[in-house]
Amino acid sequence: MEVAHLRIDTPLGPLLISGTDEFIQAVSFTDEPATDFPLPPRLLLECAQQLHEYFSGERKVFEVPLYQPGTAFQQSVWQQLTAIPFGHTISYQQLAHRIHNPRSIRAVGTTNGKNCIAIIVPCHRVIGSNGTLTGYAGGLWRKRWLLEHERTDLFTGLL
Structure with a gap:
């Protein structure tokens, strides 16, 4: 099955969505110049709508x-990243405990950094044990923006 791509504009800059008509396999920030892609499958359009x-x-x-x-x-x-509720954060240490492997903090951090599906698999919700923002493939300024966005009162009426 051929992988298709769709580039969308967001408040954090362009995102490139990659996938097929069956699944999304990547959502990544891109600094590459815009490229014309063939009409994407419906699932990529749905993903773009959900991101908007x-x-x-x-x-x-x-x-x-x-x-x-x-x-x-x-x-x-x-899988544990997807279980972190919107607007919440956990530490790498807490994440290691959640996978029942408390000594794997570094491996958890490395795996977090290898996440190819930004925002949807919310690796931005993982922070240092002391509350500091640490590594984010899209840049710490984007991580900070995402966390602040999720802590706003925009969703008050939807609770």
């Missing part, structure tokens, strides 16, 4: 099928 809803304050949870190849350990970390 997220940025406009209308969506907390994403509902698109995902595929991200990785080891059993990586899968367990990424």
Whole structure:
């Protein structure tokens, strides 16, 4: 199955969505010049719509099928990332405990950094044990923006 791409504009700059008509396999920030892609499958358009809803304050949870190849350990970390509630953060240490491997803090951090599905698999919600913002492939300024966006009162009426 051929992977398709769709580039969208967001408040954080362009995002490139990659996937097929069955799953999303990547959402990444891009600084590459705009490229014309063929008409994407419906699922990529749906993903783009959900991302726009997220940025406009209308969506907390994403509902698109995902595929991200990785080891059993990586899968367990990424699965736990999707369980972090909107507007909340956890530490790398807490994440290691959640996968029942408390000594794997560094491996958890490495796996978090290998997440290819930004925002939807919310690796931005993981912070240092002392509350500091640490590493984010999209840049710490984007991580800060995402966390502040999720802590706004935009969703008060939707609770």
